[in-house]
Amino acid sequence: MQRNGSLLGSSFRFLTGALLITWLVLPLIPLAIWSFAKGWFYPSLLPKMWSLKAWKYAFSDTSGVLDSLWLTIGISLAATFLSVLVGVPAGRALGMYQFKGKSAVELLILAPMIVPGIAVVLGIHSVFISMGLTNSVPGVILVHLIPTIPYMVLVMAGIFANYDPAFESQARSLGASAPKTFWYVTLPAIMPGIIVGGLFAFLVSWSQYILTLLIGGGRVVTLPLLLFNFATSGRNDITGAIGMIYILPGIIILILTAKHLSGRSGAVGGFGQI
Amino acid sequence: MNKTLKWAFLASSLSLAPLAVSADTADGESLIGKSWEDITAMARGGEVNWFLWGGSDNINQYVSEYIGGILKEDYDIKLNRVGLSDTVEAVNIVLGEKESGVMDKGSVDMIWINGENFRTMKQGGLAYCGYTDTLPNNKLVNWDNPAIANDFGVPVDGCEVPWSKAQFAFAYDTARTETPPRSIGELIDWAKANPGKFTYPAPPDFNGSVFVRHVFYHAAGGVDNLLGDFDQAKFDEVAEKTWAILNDLEPSLWREGKTYPTSIAAMEQLYANSEVDLTFNYEPAGVGLNIENGVFPPTTQGYGLTDGTIGNTNYTIIPFNSPNKAAALVLQNVLLSGEAQLQKALPDVWGTKAAIEVSRTSDDIQAKFAAIKTHPNVAPAAELAKAALPELQASWISAIEKGWIENVGN
Missing domain, CATH: 3.40.190.10 (Periplasmic binding protein-like II)
Structure with a gap:
């Protein structure tokens, strides 16, 4: 009976896993085929003519895809790093302490996830202009924090809600300094949350379009800007090629952090706490 | 640890900032x-x-x-x-x-x-x-x-300052359609005879809007009465006829007109995948580029209308x-410059029409312009130019777009 149950369980897990992979990978296959196609029309199952033109364009100086790839990686990493810096203390405060006006703070932090960006982007633009932050990479990194920080804070609040600060007191009573306590006790305990929250923050920053365009003033050309040019104009071949490059960092990071994303991770389990 | 990272970040972001002009x-x-x-x-x-x-x-x-x-x-x-x-x-x-x-x-x-x-x-x-x-x-x-x-x-x-000229043109697939409709009147009859095989992008899409203006000109019996400042009485009279034509046509459109493509790119994909049989664009040279880039089947042929198509000029500001x-x-x-306008007119570069007066350029440039072999599948500029219609004033255009949304697209 017991054995039967676990067999059922594991085959169920295998099935859902296979389904999930199909669901994630299947849409990418036409994208990959399109990037090598010269014309692909219904009802042909495969393109009649193949071409490397789209990839040649994607790697040319004119398209600027490679420069833009490095720039986008830099911006997203910086935005992720800053989100962690802000999100960890904020998550600790929200997850562990009760204080006056806590729900108001929670609402304010969640606001960028609720209010559609397009509604506030022109207002943000004028604020950034008056602060002299437009047309520069630091300005773009800063504006990306608006949508990334809520994810980070939310995940960290969940982590800290399940966190027992008695471990810290124990370390301190054994003579560890505050930085040592943080490094050896707190950080390992909250690491899964930092990874999951950081992954969210990276991917959210990675996909920003309108905020980057307005605050960057066209000087800061990230990959989504190049991608949407072709996606909206119906050039499936070039969209496919840039799209394949575009999803690469996300996949790499996903693979590197996959073990922290399983259902057994405290980071995911603690999500419901806030 | 955090501090070093932060300084590293600051340094790297500064190096990425654009240099001062x-x-x-x-x-x-x-x-x-x-x-x-x-x-x-x-x-x-x-x-x-x-x-x-x-x-x-x-x-x-x-x-x-x-x-x-x-x-x-x-x-x-x-x-x-x-x-x-x-x-x-x-x-x-x-x-x-x-x-x-x-x-x-x-x-x-x-x-x-x-x-x-x-x-x-x-x-x-x-x-x-x-x-x-x-x-x-x-x-x-x-x-x-x-x-x-x-x-x-x-x-x-x-x-x-003007950059290029463009004139609206239709395109069809010679492998699918033998004789495409060559006037707005014929097009309406054709669409009714071939249900589901025609549609147009919903205004205010740039190309959808200009298609609706062609119907508007058709309903008015010509463009001559519509030129000049906006005239509410004239507009109301023609608009009523236009909405009647388009609403009457709607059940024969792609997906019974319950929905319209939202952009010209979406309609071009419908055309490429044989869902609809006609497409159009304000830039006629697009047919050539689309064939060369594999967006359109190579049997696509551009053409103009006997009762004329609308032309425009685009600029740099x-x-x-x-x-x-x-x-x-x-x-x-x-x-x-003559050289840059010539380069832009070459069919394998772009194929768009020069906005300058070619006769004012040097003899050498004029000769090269004369020698351009346009893409064979693009509607010939000379054929289009024979029946060119002017654009309306912007106040008319926005009234037509608004009217379409209220009376047809609702």
Whole structure:
């Protein structure tokens, strides 16, 4: 009976896993085929003519895809790093302490996830202009924090809600300094949350379009800007090629952090706490 | 640990920040009437940020490689091409800057523009005006031609410089359709006889809107009565007939007209995948590029209508707060040159029609223009030119778009 149950369980897990992979990978296959196609029309199952033109364009100086790839990686990493810096203390405060006006703070932090960006982007633009932050990479990194920080804070609040600060007191009573306590006790305990929250923050920053365009003033050309040019104009071949490059960092990071994303991770389990 | 990382981040972000521009030529008034040598000298070593629709690799290559190459080699100017998905994005940047009081350090030096966006720029005081005579190649532009001097009925008044001309054309697949409809009247009958095989993008899409205007002209029995200022009585009379025609047509459209494509790109995909049998575009040369790029089947053929199709001119504009006006002027002058207009007209480069008066260029350039073999599948320019219709004033256009949304698209 017991054995039967676990067999059922594991085959169920295998099935859902296979389904999930199909669901994630299947849409990418036409994208990959399109990037090598010269014309692909219904009802042909495969393109009649193949071409490397789209990839040649994607790697040319004119398209600027490679420069833009490095720039986008830099911006997203910086935005992720800053989100962690802000999100960890904020998550600790929200997850562990009760204080006056806590729900108001929670609402304010969640606001960028609720209010559609397009509604506030022109207002943000004028604020950034008056602060002299437009047309520069630091300005773009800063504006990306608006949508990334809520994810980070939310995940960290969940982590800290399940966190027992008695471990810290124990370390301190054994003579560890505050930085040592943080490094050896707190950080390992909250690491899964930092990874999951950081992954969210990276991917959210990675996909920003309108905020980057307005605050960057066209000087800061990230990959989504190049991608949407072709996606909206119906050039499936070039969209496919840039799209394949575009999803690469996300996949790499996903693979590197996959073990922290399983259902057994405290980071995911603690999500419901806030 | 955190501190080092933070400093590393700051250092790396600083190194990514754009370098400051050396020569500031934001004061446009002082440039007007200056000698061309002075202006090119002021522009030398600087940069120019040109915002334009970026959805075509052919156009991107022409701009970045050909035009950018000339600017670099002959004038030592760095051309920064900023690709847009929609021109209104650039207009919004300039608008936002004006509202925030950025009067001379704008981020946009030039925009590829026409129609509604030009009207916004001109009426909002967002354009740098009155400089066109300063450009040496302005003499190649025929400003006496009302189709050049007016951008969708709005007088240009020296606030922009023409770049290309375009004329609406249809296209069909010779492998699927034997005889396509060659007038708006025939098209309506054809669509009813072939249910589900025709549709048009919902206005205010640029191309959908111009298709509806063709029906509007058809309902009015010609365009002559519609030219000039907006006339509510005339509009009401023609609009009623137009909505009746389009509502009557709706059940015969793709998906019984319950939904319309939202963009021309979406309709072109429907056409490419045989869902609909006709497509159209304000840029007739697009058929050639689309075949070469595999977007359209190679059996696609462009054509004009016997009762005429609407033509327009598109322009480049310099925003009032551009800090690199001298470089933008040099760029506009290069774009207007016979050589650059010729290159743009070559079918494997772009194939779009010159906005300059070719007869005013050198004999050599004229001979090369005459020798251009247009893409065989593109509607011949001469055939289109025989039946060219003017655009209406912008007030008519917005009334028609609004009326369509209320009466047909609801």
